[in-house]
Each structure stands twice: as C-alpha cells, then as structure tokens.
Amino acid sequence: MNILFIHQNFPGQYKNLAAALAAQGHRCVALTLRVKKPTKWQGVDVLPYTIKRKQGGGTHPWLMDLDTKVIRAESCMIAAMDLKERGFSPDVIVAHPGWGEAMFLRDVWPKARIGLYYELFYQPSADDVGFDPEFPNPAGAFDPLRLRLKNLNNALHYPLGDMGISPTHFQAGTYPKKYQDRISVIHDGIDTEQAAPNPEATFKVSESLTLSCADEVVTFVNRNLEPYRGYHVFMRSLPKLLVERPKAHIVIVGGDGHSYGTAAPEGQTWKQIFIDEVRGQISDLDWARVHFVGKVPYDNFLNLLQIARVHVYLTYPFVLSWSLLEAMSIGAAIVASDTAPVREVIDHDRTGRLVDFFDQEGLASEIADLLNDERARHALGANARNLIVRNFDLKTKCLPMQLDWINQLAEMEPGGTEI
Template sequence: MTASNRLLVATGIFHPEAGGPATYLYRLLPQLQQHGWDIRVLTYGDAPVDGYPYEVQRIPRVFLPLRLWHYNRAVRPLLRWSDLVYAHMVDLPLWGDRHAPRVLKVVGDQAWERAVRSGWVSPTTDIDRFQVQRYSVQAEFFKRNRARQVRAMDGVIVPSEYLRRMVIGWGVAPEKVKVIYNALPPELERPTQTQTEARTELNLPQDAPLLLTVARLTAWKGVDHLITALKQVKDVHLLVAGDGPERPRLEQLAASLQGRVHFLGRVPHERILLYMRAADYVALYSGYEGLSHTLLESLYVGTPVIASDKGGNPEVVQHEVNGLLVPYVDVAALTTTLQGAFSGDTRQKLAANTHHGMERFYFERMIEATAMHLASFLA
C-alpha cells in the first residue's frame, strides 16, 4: 500500500457526537493516517466542527428523503475519489461508482433495533429469535433489506465471534467476515483510589455489598431482572448508572427494596470508572451485547463482573475466572449466582484474575489488525 491510497469513511454519526461508532472512528482514523491512508469522512451532522487532520463533511439531519438526497449527492464524487470505502451503518445512500471495494463494520442488528423502536416487535423480543422467526411485514422488509446490503459488501468487520455468526446467518459468505475485537482507549486511566477511598469519595457505605450496573435503561438491558433477583438476596445494594425510558417502571419495581436500589442517572465517564472501583461487582444482565465496553472497563479497573451468557459476553467473561456468567433469562439462576458471589472469598478470587485475557483488547492490536485488513482489499 502506498501513501496515495484514499479511504472514504461513510458513517451516520461522528465525533463530537456521543456513541460507540463516533468514538471508535475518532480514535481509529489518526492511526490509519500513520499507516499511509488519505482519509475523508462523510457523516450526518447539524454543524461543522473543525480541527481534524482529515476532511470531514457533514450532511444536516433534515427530513428523511431530502437527507438521503443530500448525502448521496455528496458521496458520489467521494466514491469516484476513493480507493476503498469503509462504511459504518447500513441504509447509507452509497449509490454511485463501484470501482472501490466496500467494507462494512457491523456492531449490531439495525433491523432488530428498528423493529423494537418502531413497536413492530415487543421490547423484550430476543435478538437471536428475531433472526429466525417471522414477524410483521415491516420487520421482515427491514430484515431482508439489511441482509441484502451486507451481502453486497466486499468485506465485513465485526467486533465479536457472536456477531460473525449472526452476519453469516444473513447469507454473507464466511470468508468475507473478519472479527476484530474493539479495544479500550490507550488514554484510559485506572482510578488511583482504593475501593475504600472510592466509596468515601462517592459517599457510599463502606460495609455494604455493592453491585453496579451501567446501561441505558431499555427493556433488553435486564435491569428489572437484577432488581427482582435482589429481593431474594439480603443486604446487597444495587447502583444503577444510566437513564432511559424504562426508569419509571424500574423505580416502581424497586420501591419494595427499602432503599437498596439507587438510581444515579447519567454519570460522567471518569466517575463511572470510580464507581466501578467502589463496587464489589459490575453486573450486565442484558439480552443483547455485541461486545460490551462496560465489561472491558470493569475488568480493566480490577472489578469482577456478573453477566448474562448472551451475545459477545462469553468472549469477555471467563466463567469463574474473571467473572460469572448467568443464563438469560433465568432469574432463579441469577439469584443463586448473586448469593454465591457475595459469600466466602469468591470476590477476592475473581478480582485477582480480572486481567486474564485482556491482551485481546489492547488498542495497538486493534489498530494493527484493522490496518492490515483494510490494506488487504488493495492487494
């Protein structure tokens, strides 16, 4: 690959907006420049932001048909300019020149997300069942459309083996799908405080068993199951960091626990790490995770985790080594796991192994793997 190779990054969201894809690209692209890529970014966005070492063009989020038209008009000359297209969502209007190979990063199932958001399926619909079961006409249309777009790509990058299996289930050839694990950012710093000091700083009780969950409060995040299980687990307090549409229902469900569930609302990221240090465990009992940064960050901080066995969680959590995996949905099993987690020296043993397997999620490894894989399309 020479320094003249030109990479078009087509996305729907970009820095400084919040969200995993925006943050991922913001950290990745300067590293790809060091590998010789000339980069241009096309994204949706309502205001120009300067200061990037590459060109960023933003398309205003006007009403949908006009938004697609503006995006496609902007992308056409970029498609002719590029040697490779790296797309970060389906449904982008990349209509035009096809001389450059196209690679798509898939971090979830946009058809399932849209079906849940639009009310075409229940908010608790299992994402794995969604792949094989038939639903409404609208849901099936978006499932077919998503699969067609992904199959048309020259390559697909996913952040977990779980998502690789899902994408292959859409009819994508297995040899097209590459797993590159997401990584913790190199600038991430562990809290310097001890667990005792962290609890003091956060005004948390020193002697209470503490469980922390960090999530947007939606139905598939499973916070309701944690609260239900806690009714059978004495003395343990649950800290809930995050907000979302389920919060009123969750607060009502927790009302009988006599102040043992604490809703923190949205917490700044640097404070989340401090809460992780203060907690005995971080719990993520969700029905879907592609590859959870929350689990990675908790293990990096040194706090063991309790997670559902869904999605990419088993690729991060090694049962009874650095955490505990629990079948989903099985509130009885979750209750038993929580009881065992806070008894004896279980926590101490798990905490001693939180570093186990973390080398797979080093930032440098992700950069090298991504750069090499993208370059392979130009060989």
C-alpha cells in the same frame, strides 16, 4: 492513501482507527450528520451532509425503516458527488451501513474499495426475538415479516462491500453464510491502560456520599434502563440482595430513554415502572442504598467500575456492550447473564459468574456470594483483566489488526459483487 469514513455519528466505532490512519499520513475524510459545518478532528476532515427530503406519508409501516435509510443514502450520495467534483477520490471507503448512508457510494466511486462494519443481521428466528415472553412484540405474528424487510438494507449493502468487519463472533454469526466468508472478527478495542484497576478511585454519588474501594459497591450499567439489558431482572433481585447485604450500595447508571426492544407504555419509562414494582418490598433504610446516577462522564464511569466489588451485566442475545469489557479490563468481579454474546468472554467461575437471565433469586444469591468471598472476587477479576488484555487490548491487539484489515482492503481489486 485517500480514505473516506461514512458514519452518521462519526467517529463512532472508528474513533481509534480513523485517528491512527490520519496519524500515519493518510488523507482521511468523514461524512456525517453529527456536524453542521466542516471541522477537523484528530487529523480527519469532518464534513456534514444534510437530509434532502422528508419521509413519505403514505409509506407502509414495514417499509418505513428502508425509506429512512434510502433518504439518508441519497443525501450522503449528493455530498459524495460534491466531494468528487472537488477532486476527492477515495482509495478506500469505510462505512457503517446500519443507517443506509453507503448504499449508493459504489455508483459515485466505482473503483474504490469498500469495507463495511457488520454490526447485526436481523433474524426473525433469532434468540432475542421472543426471548423474553413478558414483553411480546405488539406486532405479534407479523413481526418476522417486519424484520425480514428490515434486512433489505443489509441485502442492498452486501454487494457493495469488498470486505467486512464485525466486533464479536456472535455478531458476525448472525449474518447468513454468504456474508460470513468476507467478515473479519476484530473488536473495536479496549484501552486497557485507561480501563485499569485503581485502588485509590472514588465516585461521588451525591453531595453527602462519596464511595470508594473500602465500600461494598454493586454496579449495574445500561445506556438506557430497559428490559433488553435486563434492568427488570436486576431490579427484582434487589429486595433479596439488600436484606442479605445490609452494607451494600447499589449504583445504577443509565438514562430514562429507549434504545432496544419494546418501548415503555406511552408517558412512562421502564426505569420508573420497575422502581414502582419493587419499591414496596424494600424498606426506606435499604432503599437509601440504591443510587440512580443517570448518565455519567466517561472518566467518572471508569472510576465507578474501579470501586465496584461486583459488576452485574445482563442482556438478551444481542450486541455485547463495551461496558462489560471495560469492567473486565478494570478487574471487576462479574456476574452476568448466561446468554450467547456473554459466553464469548465470560467462562463461568473463571472470568466471571453466569446466571440464567430470568433467575432474579439466583442473581441475588450469586452477587451476595461474591460479595462475601474476597478471594473469589480477586481471582475472577484478575482472570477477566488478563483475557481483555490478551484478546481485546486496543494498542497491542485490535488496532494493529484493524490497520492490517485496511491494508488488505486497499490491496483488493475493487468492485464488490453483483446483486
């Protein structure tokens, strides 16, 4: 079978699926912006496509998102037409439509079966829109209109897809009912053999400090430190937590950039804004136990989770982070926000503890309580790992389901639906 993957950051969510299909003997090709010249990855022929035009200067601000996606779709289509001229005809196309790339591929290969990765549908009335009144969108009353237009990309892709896949029920549930009947909920998968407990793990914070399971470690992880993932709430919990737990080390992973929601004021970072807010409430001695380690290599990241006595995860009602599932797989005791995506995996007092997203005092108390209760930590961590192994394990659960999804897709009559 010929399989074409489309993802601007390939392999992205297809890291395990693409490699497994290539290992089965299928001819796998990927089109991506990530490489500059053809290369081979895990048996997959990875080919570049290049952006062919610049964004129009007179585009209405609400249409800039669609304009960018149409530009990428055109560029990807040109690369696809070149592939077709060279004799490649995919039986199956697997694409993440989030950047628009797959928009015109049905026009290139009308008989291909197309499977789309449904990550999130933007809803003007969604729980994350206006969830945190401290950070109102500068667009104000116009923001629902902007979000409605942002979904034009989703609307244009929907008729192209024969089947869809979404990693969580929360994410699948953001789509309109007419989308949901073709979406299979299958997570990308967690390697529970790699993300596993290790009592011998250590994490080097600095030249003078290496932490281990013998230390009282609290971890907090974001791709970038920002309000959408509760960084501000966590920071505001620290003055109380550091006083109540005088031996605790707080290790914070994340970059200074911006991933989701409102960007920090120009010339500033959310990281520094909330450091400045709480620093005067924390003594120098206590502040020495707060460690910002930036972004870390994956193996070091797992080592950090393996030494964590408590791992904190906060998020708006939005896409669930892999880091939470990895921490659960490792058997960490979790304190997390009581928000919809989190409740899909955290059952209060069984697989973790839930607190109101905005309750910084309650967050500090819950963390301190778990740090003081070894039996509860072990029980919560064991239950969390069992849940991940049972429902999210890459090798025994998710990857077999993904491969079955591909086989079902390949057996369908191609064509999608009419607009």
